[in-house]
Amino acid sequence: MNRTEHLLKRAAFALTTIFVAVTTNFFLFRVLPGDAVTNMARVPHASPQLKHALTAEFGLDKSKWEQYLIYLRNLCHGDMGISFAHRQPVRELLIADLMNTVPMVLAGTVAAIVAGVFSGVISAWRRASVADHLSTNLAIFAYALPSQWLGLVLLILFAGVLPSGGMMNEFLFEPAPFWQHLGDIGTHAILPVGTLMLTAYGGYTLVVRSSMLEILGEDYVLTARAKGLPARRIVWRHAVRNAMLPMVTLIALDLGYIVGGAVLIEVLFSWPGIGLAMYTAVSQRDYPMLQGGFLILTVAVILLNFLADLVYARLDPRIQR
Amino acid sequence: MSLLECRDLHVWFDQTHGGQVHAVNGASFGLDAGQRFGLVGESGCGKTTTILALMGLLPPTASVAGEVRINGTDILCGGEESVRPFRWRDIAMVFQGAMNAFNPMKTVAWQIAEPMVYHGVADRAEARSRASELLELVGIPAAAGKRYPHEFSGGMRQRAAIAMALACEPKILLADEPTTALDVMVQAQVLELLTRLSDELGLALILVTHDLPVVAQTCERAAVMYGGEIVEDGPVADLYHAASHPYTRLLFAATPDLYGEERITTIPGGPPRLDSVIAGCPFRPRCDVPMERCDGEHPTLSITGPDHRAACHRNELQGAK
Numbered sequence: 001m002n003r004t005e006h007l008l009k010r011a012a013f014a015l016t017t018i019f020v021a022v023t024t025n026f027f028l029f030r031v032l033p034g035d036a037v038t039n040m041a042r043v044p045h046a047s048p049q050l051k052h053a054l055t056a057e058f059g060l061d062k063s064k065w066e067q068y069l070i071y072l073r074n075l076c077h078g079d080m081g082i083s084f085a086h087r088q089p090v091r092e093l094l095i096a097d098l099m100n101t102v103p104m105v106l107a108g109t110v111a112a113i114v115a116g117v118f119s120g121v122i123s124a125w126r127r128a129s130v131a132d133h134l135s136t137n138l139a140i141f142a143y144a145l146p147s148q149w150l151g152l153v154l155l156i157l158f159a160g161v162l163p164s165g166g167m168m169n170e171f172l173f174e175p176a177p178f179w180q181h182l183g184d185i186g187t188h189a190i191l192p193v194g195t196l197m198l199t200a201y202g203g204y205t206l207v208v209r210s211s212m213l214e215i216l217g218e219d220y221v222l223t224a225r226a227k228g229l230p231a232r233r234i235v236w237r238h239a240v241r242n243a244m245l246p247m248v249t250l251i252a253l254d255l256g257y258i259v260g261g262a263v264l265i266e267v268l269f270s271w272p273g274i275g276l277a278m279y280t281a282v283s284q285r286d287y288p289m290l291q292g293g294f295l296i297l298t299v300a301v302i303l304l305n306f307l308a309d310l311v312y313a314r315l316d317p318r319i320q321r
Numbered sequence: 322m323s324l325l326e327c328r329d330l331h332v333w334f335d336q337t338h339g340g341q342v343h344a345v346n347g348a349s350f351g352l353d354a355g356q357r358f359g360l361v362g363e364s365g366c367g368k369t370t371t372i373l374a375l376m377g378l379l380p381p382t383a384s385v386a387g388e389v390r391i392n393g394t395d396i397l398c399g400g401e402e403s404v405r406p407f408r409w410r411d412i413a414m415v416f417q418g419a420m421n422a423f424n425p426m427k428t429v430a431w432q433i434a435e436p437m438v439y440h441g442v443a444d445r446a447e448a449r450s451r452a453s454e455l456l457e458l459v460g461i462p463a464a465a466g467k468r469y470p471h472e473f474s475g476g477m478r479q480r481a482a483i484a485m486a487l488a489c490e491p492k493i494l495l496a497d498e499p500t501t502a503l504d505v506m507v508q509a510q511v512l513e514l515l516t517r518l519s520d521e522l523g524l525a526l527i528l529v530t531h532d533l534p535v536v537a538q539t540c541e542r543a544a545v546m547y548g549g550e551i552v553e554d555g556p557v558a559d560l561y562h563a564a565s566h567p568y569t570r571l572l573f574a575a576t577p578d579l580y581g582e583e584r585i586t587t588i589p590g591g592p593p594r595l596d597s598v599i600a601g602c603p604f605r606p607r608c609d610v611p612m613e614r615c616d617g618e619h620p621t622l623s624i625t626g627p628d629h630r631a632a633c634h635r636n637e638l639q640g641a642k
Contacts, residue, residue, distance in 0.1 A: 219421035223485075226378055226416075227436040228408030241426050317469040318425060 010309060014302045021298040022075070022291075026068055029290050035060055036084040036285045058084055071291070080295070081288030085281070090292040094274060098296065100167055101273030104189055105262050108196025109255055115197065116204025117240075117247075123205065124212030124243075125235055135205060143202030148264040151195040155268065163188045165270035192269045196262065200254065207250055211243040218242075245316055252308030256301030322393050323351035324525050325375075325412070325493050330387035332367070332374050332549075342595045344370045344383075346549040354492060357519055357526040359536035359543035359557065361572070365592050367549040368529045369417060372495045375527075376412055377404035391493070409436045413491040415482050417498040417529075422482050423470035430456070430466030433485045442489050455484040459514055476507035483514060493525045494518075500535060512539050533576045537561060542628075545569045548593045548603035551622065555629030565631035567608050602634065610635065 037054045055061050059070065074081060080090040119135040126132050155164055163169070169184050215221065216239055224234045263275035270276065274293055281289035313319045332345040345367045352358050360368045373379050375389050377397055389397050396407045416422045423432055433455060434448035443451055453463035459480040470478060479499060486494055496515060500508040516539055519526045528540055536543050537557055544554035545568060553566040564570040571588045590607040593599055602608070602615040612634055620632040 219416060220424040222378060223416060223422045224424070226376055226408055226414050227439070228405045228410065229436070229439055230405070233439070238424050238427075242424070316426070318471050 010306060014306055017302055018295075018298055022072075022295060023068075025291050025294040025298075026071060027064070029285075029287050030064060032285065034285055036287065038285075075295075080292040083281075083286055083289045085284040085286045085289070090288045093277065093289065094292050094296060097272065097274040097277045100271065101262060101266070101275065104192055104271060104273065105196065105255070107189065108193040109200060109251070111193065111197040112200035113204055113247075113251060115201040117208050117244075119201070120205040120208025121212055121235060121240060121243075123209040124216060125231070127213065136209065139202040139205035139209075141202070142198050143206065145199055147195055147199040148268060150199055151191070151265055151268040154191050154195055158191060162190050164191070167272055192262075192265050192271050195265055195268075203254075204247070204250070207247060208243060211246050212239060215239045215243045241315070245312065248308050248312050248315065252304040252311075253301075256297075256304040323390075324354050324392060325352040326388070326390040326393075327351070327371075327375060328388040328390070330371065330374060330389070331385065332370050332379065333384045335382045335384075336596065340596055341384075343598075344549050344595060345374065347387075348544075348546070348551050350544055350551065350554060352493065352525045352527065354525050355519060355523045356542065357516070357528065357540040359540035360527060360529045360546060361531060361533060361536055361543055362546035363531060363592050366546045368531075368546055369497055370549075371546070372414070372497060372527060372529055375495065376408055376414060377401065378414075406440075409486075409491060410440050410442070410489045411491055412493040412495065413486040413489065414495040415479075415486050415497065415499045417501070420475060420478055420502060422485075423478065425470055428467055428469055429473065429481050432470075433466070433481070433488050436485075436488050440489055448488075452484075452488070455487055456481065458487070458518075459484045460510070476503055476510065479503060479507070479511055480514065483511070483518070487518070487522075487524075490522070491524070493527070495527045495529070497529045498531075499528070500532070501530070508535075515539065533573060545572065548599065549595055550603065550632065552604065552633070553629075553631040554622075555626065555631075559626060559629050563626070565625040565629065565636050566604075566633045567610055567635075568604050569631075571607075571609065602632075612638075 036058060037051055037060065052061075059067060062070070071081070078091070080094070082088065083090050083093055086093060116139075119139060123132045123135045123139075158164075167185060167188050168181070169188075221234060221239055224238045229238075262271075262273065263279055265271070266273045266275035267279050274296065278290060278293040280286075281293065328349050330345055330348040331343070333341040334344055335341055348367070348371050350358070360371065362368055370379065370383075374383075374385050374397075377385075377400075379385060385397065387397075388395050391407060391411050396404050423429060427435075430449065430452040433452040434443075434445070437443040437448040437451060438445055442448075452466055456463050456466050461477055461480055461484070465473070465477070470481075473481060479502075483496075483499070494515075499515065500511050503511060512535060515526060515528070518524055526540075528536060530536060540557055542555065543557050543560055544551045545560065545566065546552065547568050553560065553564065553569045555565075560569055561573055564573065568588075571586075574586050575588060577585050588607055593603045593606070599619070601617050602611075602620050605611055605615045608615065614634045618634065620634050620637075622630040622632045623636055625631050625636045
C-alpha cells in the first residue's frame with residue numbers, strides 16, 4: 001500500500017467517524033427530557049402564544065428528521081446555527097471559547113509531558129534507586145487523583161493568594177499595558193494549568209518509564225555503552241527517541257480528550273472555555289451550542305489522531321518507506 | 322608485555338532470590354597484536370560473560386574481580402569512568418546477534434561515525450567519509466550507509482557491525498558469535514573478512530563461538546571454557562590433535578565430520594550449576610575417564626606442552642610417570 005492510498009483511506013475513515021458522531025450527537029441531546037423553550041418560558045406571564053412563537057423560531061415544531069436534514073445542510077455551509085440561549089451564532093461563540101481553552105490545556109499538557117518524560121527517564125535510568133521509588137510512587141499518586149478533587153484542594157489552599165476563578169481581572173481596563181494583561185491572565189491560569197498538569201503527568205511518567213526500561217535492555221543500548229558513550233548521551237540520543245514512539249499516540253489521544261475533559265476544571269475555575277460553555281449549554285438545553293461543542297471535540301480527537309499517525313511515520317524510519 | 326592481558330578474572334552475578342552465581346572463575350589469558358584467539362565451550366559456560374567483563378559491560382548485578390590490562394594499563398580498576406576512554410578506541414566488539422546492534426532510528430553511517438566524533442578521532446566530515454570507506458572495506462556500497470538498519474539484510478548488518486567496530490581503529494576486536502545467525506555462505510564471508518582484517522590491520526581478535534570448525538578455520542590459539550573456568554588452552558592444532566582435557570576431546574568428537582562416522586556423538590548431561598561451590602572437578606559427572614581424585618580435588622591449569630595448559634588430574638598423573 002503506497003503512502004497516498006494510505007492517507008486517503010485514513011481521511012475517508014476520519015470523515016465517516018465525524019459523520020457518525022454528528023448524527024449521534026443530534027439525536028442524543030433530543031432524547032433529554034424538556035427543551036430550550038420549557039426553560040425559557042418559565043418567566044412569569046409566559047403565554048402559550050409565546051411558547052408557540054419560540055418553538056417555531058427555533059424550528060422545534062418540525063419533525064426530528066426535518067430538523068436533522070436542516071442541521072446537516074447548514075453544517076455543510078459552515079453554519080452551526082444560532083444559540084438558543086445567547087441568540088448569537090454558535091460558530092463565533094465557540095471559536096471565542098476555544099481560544100480561551102486551547103492555550104490553557106496546551107500549557108497544562110506540555111508541562112505534564114515535560115515533567116512526565118523527565119521523571120520517567122530518570123526513574124528508568126536509576127531503576128530501583130530511591131529516586132525511582134520516589135518518582136514512581138509520586139506518579140501513581142498523582143495519576144490516581146481525580147482532577148475535580150485536586151482542583152478543589154488547590155482552590156482551598158491558594159484562594160486569596162492566587163485568583164480563584166475566571167480568566168482575567170474585569171477591572172483591569174484597556175489602557176493597561178499589554179504585558180500587564182498577559183501577566184493577569186497568567187496568574188489566573190496557574191491553578192487550572194497546575195491541576196491539569198498534576199493529574200496528567202503521572203500517566204506520562206509511568207508510560208515513559210516502562211517504555212524506557214524496555215529500550216534500555218535492547219542490544220543497541222549495549223552497543224552504545226560499548227562505544228564508550230557517556231550515560232547522558234546514551235539516554236537522550238539513543239534511548240529516549242525510541243521510547244517516545246508510544247508516547248506520540250498517547251499524547252495525541254490525551255490532547256483530543258483533554259479539550260473536552262477539561263469541562264470539570266473549567267467549571268471549577270470558571271474558565272470561560274469550551275468546557276464551561278458546554279456545561280452551561282446542557283442545563284439550558286441549548287441544542288445548537290451542544291451540537292457545535294461536541295462536533296469540535298469529535299473533530300479535535302480525530303484530527304489529532306490523524307496527526308499522530310503522520311508524526312509517527314516521520315519519527316520512525318521503519319514506517320516511512 | 323602482551324597487548325591484552327586478562328589475569329584471574331572472576332565474575333559473580335547476584336540472584337534475585339539471594340545467593341550468587343560464579344559465572345567466570347579465574348580466567349587468565351593474553352593476546353598479542355594480530356593474533357586470533359578462540360574462546361569455545363557450550364552455552365552457559367561463561368564465554369560471553371568473560372568478554373563482556375573485558376569491556377566492563379556487565380549489568381550492575383555482576384561483581385567483577387581480577388585484572389584486565391591493555392598495554393599494561395589496568396582498565397577496570399576505576400569503574401565505568403576508567404574503562405570508557407578505552408572502549409571502541411582500543412577494544413571494540415561485534416555483538417552476538419548483531420542484528421539488533423543498530424539503533425533503528427539512525428542511519429547506519431551515522432552510527433558508524435558517532436564514536437569517531439565522540440572520541441575525537443575525526444571531525445564530522447572526516448567521520449562521514451571514513452564511515453563510507455569502512456563500509457566499502459566490508460563489502461557494502463558506501464551509498465547504503467544513508468539507509469536505516471531495517472533495510473539491511475542479516476549478512477549486511479553483521480558486516481556493517483564489523484565496520485562499526487573498526488571505526489576508531491581499535492587494537493583488539495571481540496567477536497561474540499559473529500556468524501551464528503547467518504547462513505553458511507555469509508558465514509564464510511564474514512570469517513574471511515575477520516581473518517583478512519586481523520592480517521592487514523594487525524588486529525588482535527577474540528572469537529567467541531560454540532562452533533569448533535569456525536575456530537579451527539580462523540584462530541591460531543584457543544581456550545576451552547567449562548563451568549565458568551578455562552579448562553584447556555593452547556594452539557588450535559594441539560587442541561584438535563592432542564587434547565589434554567577429556568572435555569576438549571569429547572567436544573571435538575561431537576563435531577560432525579564430513580568423512581567421519583555417520584552417527585554424531587554427544588556428551589551426555591549438561592553443564593554444572595554455578596550457584597554453589599563445586600568441590601571436585603566440574604566435569605567429573607560427564608567425564609568418560611574419571612578417577613577417584615576428581616571427586617574431592619579441584620584440578621588447576623598445569624602445563625602439558627609448549628604453550629599448552631589443561632586442568633585435569635590425569636595430566637599430573639602422566640607427568641609423574
